[in-house]
Amino acid sequence: MKPNDAFEFARTILQGAFGNLLIFCAATGAVYLAQNADRPITAVLVYLTGVVLIGARSGLLSGLLAALGASLIYNFFLSEPAFRFGAASADEVVPLIAFNVSAIVSGAAAGRLKDSVRKATVAEAKNAFLLRMSDGLQKALKPSDVARIASAFLPVQGLAGLEIYLTRDGALYSPREDGEIAVDGMSALMPPDGSHGSTMSFKVHALQGTDCELGLVKFLFHERSRSRGELPDLKAIANLLGLTLDRCMLLEKLAEGRAAQRSEELKSAILSSVSHDLRTPLTAIEAAASSLRSFDASLSANQKLRMLRTIEEQCEQLNRYTANLLDMGKIQAGISSTGFETVDLLDILGVVVASIRRKHSGQVINKEYDLANALVFANAVMLEQAIFNIMENAVLHNDRSAPLQLRLYAESGEAVLEITDDGPGIRPADQSRIFERFYKSSGSARSEGSGLGLYIAQGFVSAFDGRVELFSPVLGGRGTTMTVRLPLLTEESQPGARA
């Protein structure tokens, strides 16, 4: 018991005693008046009422004390002969017996009433606790949440803590945020370590799921609370925990099922993409190569040259496609920042523009750069790939005669690169899906893309804490602007900066 509690307890006792004393004095006063007015029966009744009141108020012990006091005072001061103990007649004895009997009866009744009130209060508190815990556990989504949420309600009513162990394939493990930890079966059943104090005791309950036993819960409590019967209903808590765990496990299974379904969908998307996007160039290469071999004599020099060029172009297509698949794998595996360095976006832009000009020699590119440098934290090769993909996508959808517009500027701490084409624009229905894997817009001018380019660009740019945005149409119902935003490094925030 804490000092505050002790003080509170003493105050309650004193207040009770003071009230009882007041009642007793008032009754004694009234009895004195009644006796003087020669109304002995009224006097006895008044005293009796006082004793009953005190008994009812404070229980058996106080009632008996009051009865004893009343007997003594009545006998000594009021009943004849006054100022002397002793009972001469039955009239004298009956009030004394009545005082004590009524004190006993009213005290016992009051005590019982109090006990049941106290019991009801405790039960109510226990119920309230169970309800609160049940409410809290509604929020649990993973098995590891359950122990954490339940423990947040403790300590309460002498219950100091709890530990949850789940069984799987006959082994115990402890569910954690960062995965599961296998637990030695014995250690789960061992007394708790000293961290909760030496007077700790524990009790193990089974956790029951709807169709099997899920594991154990170990309740830790102070031995004293147990002996006083103050502990909450451990069985009820165990049931509650069991139900919650059951629900969490079902949720997990459901999520796993959904993930498996998604991965199945992805697998079939990859397969159908591979079979189409690998086969098309392979078919073209094989046709060109075998024609060159079989019909060498009948082909003109020009035809041969065109076939050789087809082979080269299709090889490049295959190369790009396999690179895309590899990049997709990288994004799925998660890109760590270990290979990142300070990169000048302007530098990368120079490399990308040069390779776009090489590949699409007819394309006019207008540049409007408002920055002398644009330092960002990224992987240079991935950044080049991302910007190349976006720019080439724009070139492929552009109206051939129109220039491609590039703008680079800074805005609220970000480098903003805008790539604008004058193509037919992207339909609203396609806009939300254009960054999805293997998605090719229905109105796509060319079918040669794998549907991975923008997905990869988006994935890489997000890995650098940036984002890719799309605005379409831009002007007169035509054109698309793709915007790449990347956080700019300031002089101070550069990893290698020196004072």
Add this chain to the structure above:
Amino acid sequence: MKVLIVDDEEVIVESLMPVLTGQGHDVISAGNAARALEAVARGGIDLVLLDLGLPDIDGIEIIAKIKELSDAAIVILSARHLEADKVRALDEGSDDYVNKPFGIGELLARIRAVERRRAARTGELASTFESRELSVNFATREVVRLGEKVRLSPKEFALLETLCRHAGQVVTQRRLMVAGWNDPQADNQYLRSYMSLLRQKLEYDPSEPELVLTEPGVGYRLSVTPLD
């Protein structure tokens, strides 16, 4: 030149062999690291085309040994995405790399760069660099771009000299930092700033360099159009 192709994929060896032979090179091949080292030890090799994915040991592991056994130049044949491997291989002492798959033109350009460097050999002593766009005199520190004299600061010149001495070949950031600051750990922000200044003086459009090219994640390369 005597060229050793180290690759376990026979189809690649077979397709390179006739082209390189046709270019007047003497070509041999090795399917693994052990045989490659044997061939190098026998002597006379000028250039090793080294694939990093060998069946017996990692190609990077034998670069230092090749350098120990001979003065052959090494050009790495590597997958595009493995830039960290490329940088490691370059730091180990290889001279350049080509991304697989490569066009034969690209490979021949790399081989020509090696040849040029070996012809100017012992290259570090060459006193001038000449290409169609650029003429540099290392002794007088005179730089002429398309007939116009260009004034460079000492640091800019040191960087340009290193690029010229490896013309057509990739030069890692690390090597440039040694050239400019004598410190491989120097802040690469300085390097970036000086390369940007260099481009402003040498390039027609510094935002789209044609001479001092960026090799993302690796370093820089001076592009060369040889004098006809």
